[in-house]
Amino acid sequence: MSKDLDNVTQIDDPNVRRYGGEQREPKEPFKFQVGESPTFLVPEPDSDTVMDIEEAQTSRRVLKLFLGDQYEDVVDYLGPTHPDTLIDLARDLSRHFGLFDTEQAVNRADRRSRDRRRAGRRR
Template structure:
């Protein structure tokens, strides 16, 4: 009986799609500058990081996930910039690496910014 089970588990089912396990060529790093900053180099995120990016609720969190240890250096340069700069940066990194849900996090941050500006005008 155990011999039959071994044979069954070894059958290669052509109807089963298999993912992962292969070596893929990583995408080119995303390189950018903010004003006169040094060049930042962002490597393609792994699947765990991509899932975290998709769940991120703020642009700051998206950038932290993409940049890792470089985020603190970036913060010094991006802090005084117009808010669209950080939104554009997060959006462009997402597009560069072929992520789609990260764009939603950026859009939420953009929408919150518009809402804050509207509230500020009402006062």
């Protein structure tokens, strides 16, 4: 008796859901500017990157994952801006590509920002 799986039976089984293999149109790149920056284009992330983004603990890590090689260029423009600019960019990137609960992540980032501002007033 062969231990090989019967692939034909598996493919034709109506009770088996199949994922991948189909050709899907990628989402349009996300285009943005920060202040007077050039226009940046962010391509749709692959599944590995999406999982990494969902597990990322910091805004910096999220942006690095989304932006890839463009990260350093974007940060040059983003760094001196108001923290809300960072939050808005991360939220819009996530929404554009239909990723995880962006409100939860944005609320977490907003809460960290408020906490830092409050800590600064106590000094």
